[in-house]
Amino acid sequence: MFDLHRARIDNLARTLGELFDETPRPEPWAPAVDVIDHGDNLVLSIDLPGYRREDVVIEIDGRQLLLRGERPEPELADGETPVHRERRFGRFERSFTLGFGVDRERIAAELTNGVLTVQLPKAEPAKPRRIEVRAA
């Protein structure tokens, strides 16, 4: 009985230790995304201020859409001191599961004014097929 409690306390202490002892990891960050369904295509808008085209990767794998990117921390010039910081830098990753197949040939992406727009045209839906039930 006592040992059981002891074990629980040890376990709790370990958990707390893990919570407090470890060096704090940076909070995961992901850009804000809007998704609009236009019927025959889906349009994603992603806020990516300060990103260049080469900083972003868009991947389509089946019905999985993956957005990855990295904004490098700007280097300070000689003699510059940061006074206040709110902007986020570093890597991000976001994935979406699409409810439809994508016509991969017609995917288009554009980065303008810090906003990435991705056009995902829906693939022709499979036509409904009638299956005859044959008599045995």
Place this chain on the structure above:
Amino acid sequence: MSAVTRYRPGLPTLGQPGSVPHPLFRLSDAMRNTSWLPALDLVESADGFRVTLDVPGVRSEDIEVTFEAGNLVIRGEKRAEQASEDRGYRLIERTRGAFERAVRIGTPVDAESVSAECRDGVLTVWLPKAAEARPRQIAIAS
């Protein structure tokens, strides 16, 4: 100690005896039409201050930068790219609408030389220090 005091929008001035908001900030953020606050960085050097704001999707003609009595105020509006066809939205995370950020610079600034540039959704404002606020080497006469 830095000469810059950050204007902290949304923080009540209650409980801070003697703090009188600057007339420029007479409207608190709670009352003002600020629907979002762009992230802001501030860097100081011997020559001046550099303020950087993330304003993705905001056109430069929709941004107004003013510098008055030591206060840098950046106002703007992020307009929706799409016409208001709300029915097609599957996800809305991006902020839009009017924004305002203000920074109080305690060091004298050469107000005539304040410049701003907006590129790739990032606004950079450069505030050169006034001559009297820059370090100056004084030659010793022999």
